[in-house]
Amino acid sequence: MARATTPRRKSINTALAWAVGLLIFFPILWTILTSFKIEAQAINDPPLFLFFDWTLENYAVVQERSDYMRYLWNSIIIAGGSTLLGLIVAVPAAWSMAFVPSKRTKDILMWMLSTKMLPAVGVLYPIYLLFIKLGLLDSRIGLVIVLMLINLPIIVWMLYTYFREIPGEILEAARMDGATLKEEILYVLTPMAVPGIASTVLLNIILAWNEAFWTLNLTAAKAAPLTAFIASYSSPEGLFYAKLSAASTMAIAPILILGWFSQKQLVRGLTFGAVK
């Protein structure tokens, strides 16, 4: 830094930034705190901040009453499955576009991006109908497929921008040394691409975990993931704040943790490489 910052100015910045940060984070903090209260104290007037009878009871009740584990498992399978499937399809595509570009590569990439812009509600009924006809309604495999398809453009794009940063000379050198295409991808490209692939996986798990249009409209009791489980609390049952908070905390905790690791890649993934 060329310019020295006065300690006074730094203190003001710090105080201001922390105040704003805590204000923005407050709804999440409040939800977590409320999840440890008993119901009567959760609606206490004035609200109790830290000095209440801490309890884990709500977590036990939520699990017992609504079978939280089943929804969690559905979320894991749907988010993980769609990401894995997407990766299998996207890695070869992104590889070929990054290393063997043709005149049409750019058009194909742009077209893939355009499919992401298709409003879900515009194709809701066709998908709904196809799901009924194919027996996929309220099935995990159905959601895996749909979420894989809606996130595929992002996966391809992210991988493409990462792959493009790998110098092509290295691949050519490997080819000169007689590496086959398969060896080239497996032993040369993959190790270099691991960080990029990892961020892609992370971002897509987050997006799939939080997806709340198809998961709400295409599931009922059997395949419902956590998004739908939480939505079921919008009934009068939602007035039990402590239990609602416990359920919410359990639904967002895994992704909050994953999200903190992926904050840098988030920008790149969500802007299709336009901002790095």
Next chain:
Amino acid sequence: MATQQSRSAARLMMAPAVILLLGWMLVPLIMTLYFSFKKYLPLRGGDLGWVGFDNYVSFVTSSSFWPSIQTTLIIVGGVLVITLVLGVLLAILLDQPMWGQGIVRILVIAPFFVMPTVSALVWKNMFMDPINGILAHLWRFFGAQPVEWLSQASMPSLIIIISWQWLPFATLILLTAIQSLDSEQLEAAEMDGAPVLKRFWFITLPHLSRAITIVILIQTIFLLGIFAEIFVTTGGAFGTRTLSYLIFQRVLESQNIGLGSAGGVYAIILANIVAIFLMRIVGKNLDA
């Protein structure tokens, strides 16, 4: 240079992704177009034949169409203004030297990772509930009558909830852009005696223009499709029915597929207009 062999291999490797996305795009699109020209009521007689452009006309002339467009524009516009203004200010603040910068950053972007149904429910019950919500407590503390947020002030409430979810996205992208700003330029301006506001207006803001455009376009595309927040909070009541939600109600709630599909075609056209602009910017970046 790529050989003929690697070229055909490349084409083969691209094929699954291209075929899948092509199917994902074309099959539902053609079905939506097909249904939009039919009177189709699955629960009340099924397929009642072709009706030409009737659905397109009745969707636009129905009394809920213009209000839904208005609602959509207010939500998209309101959230964009709030997230951009606050986002720029926050990005500048977070770019300053301070203690615990990493932690503050995490606090600020956390809302983005909260699933929409959770943020909608938490805001609806624990903050905006007129009896037990935090805001009601706050209002009473100052001796005011608590507001019934989601019925009396439904639109501001929704805009607050959605802005809270999207502010981290705007902040993060603007912060990334601000960090690439050459600080020497700012210092030179400072030494020449340019006041803070002028430095912001003539150096920082122009530097951010591309990032701002990208935030506007990407958020618009996501905001046009806002669903869970409305589904969980008001269910489309109290004047919060957006175009997307109206189509959802026509299709799944009243099962008027023809009408809903015509609405869907309108939504697709609207989204495409925004998309064209976004794609131009992203495409330019691809050449660089």
